[in-house]
Amino acid sequence: MEVQRVQEIASLSSLNGTIPKEYIRAVTEQPAITTIHGVLLEVPVIDLSLPDAEKLVASISEASKEWGIFQVVNHGIPSELISRLQKVGREFFELPLEEKETIAKPANMKDGIEGYGTKLQKEVEGKKGWVDHLFHRVWPPSVINYNFWPKNPPTYREINEEYTQKLIEVSDKLFGFLSKGLGLEENKMKEALGGKDLTYMLKINYYPPCPCPELALGVAPHTDLSATTILVPNEVQGLQVFKDNHWYDVAYIPNALIIHIGDQIEILSNGKYKAVFHRTTVNKDKTRMSWPVFLEPPAEFEVGPIPQLINQDNPPKYKTKKFKDYLYCKLNKLPQ
Ligand SMILES: O=C(O)CCC(=O)C(=O)O
Ligand SMILES: [Fe+2]
Secondary structure, three states: OOOOHHHHHOOHHHHOOOOOOOOOOOOOHOHHEEEEEEEEEEOOEOOOOOOOOOHHHHHHHHHHHOOEEEEEOOOOOHHHHHHHHHHHHHHHOOOOOOHHHHHHOOOOOHHHOOEEEEOOOOHHHHOOOOOEEEEEEEEOHHHOOOHHHOOOOOOOHHHHHHHHHHHHHHHHHHHHHHHHOOOOOOOOHHOOOHHHEEEEEEEEEEEEEOOOOOOOOOOOOOOOOOEHHHHHHHHHHHHOEEEEEEEEEEEOOOOEEEEEEEEEHHHHHHOOOOOOOOOOOOOOOOOOOEEEEEEOOOOOEOOOOOOOOOOOOOOOEEEEEEEEHHHHHOOOOOOO
């Protein structure tokens, strides 16, 4: 069965200010009702160029315990590189549908999740998200399948490879700080996630304009399955975080990287660091896009609370099991 792309649905003149009913969320989820309007949530902003490493460790671990999300500035990725990354991503989504479909993700999830696609997880109560995406691994070289990378625009590959290298530098720094924040050696956390085999998976989210943004959602509420996610959005507001029982818009800071703590870091820190519960809203007139990179352990790698963090007073709160088993439960909405 052909999947209909949201980008296509959004362009139908027959919509006439409405959206198909499978995009209308339950009342308890509708942004109009569940968002605290007019308040921008100021999640912690961390200046990575500060020379005081101890301070960075303290502020990053504090943010990861309290919020599970923070933004980093002066991270070393040039803003012009971020602009080029965004330009080639946008150009891919602006190609004719038939061309995008040449790298569509396989119809059956067991054949992989890379490629151009529309639905990722089993949808709750048959509701759909107002978003299309492209998914492909960017690191390490042994797991890259260039068949799922756009051939057009022709500079897509080179720019994404350049961005990935810079992102690895930033992520290695962050892992060091996060590790020290738990009282562990600098390299401990990355090792507990697969070390040099840690996988970097890029997703580009494409949220077309939506005639009824107050009734729909882009990505439904979730925590990321990844260890951590490093994301740049475009300038259109849309990311929301759940705090004190309500949803808040996260303030957009140009060229900042948004860091999400995901499930795997929550697990290996035995719950000290919290995976952030988040979702996205869509816009009536503008296309929102975002570029999360999910940092994940290899499929066969076992993840569990780091042994040094476990003692009589701190029994393990999570199972130790293969990442692919965590993945299976998450995708099928089964208990971990
Ligand atoms: O678009 C965003 O800002 C967040 C997207 C997201 O949460 C996801 O793709 O997992
Ligand atoms: Fe997410």
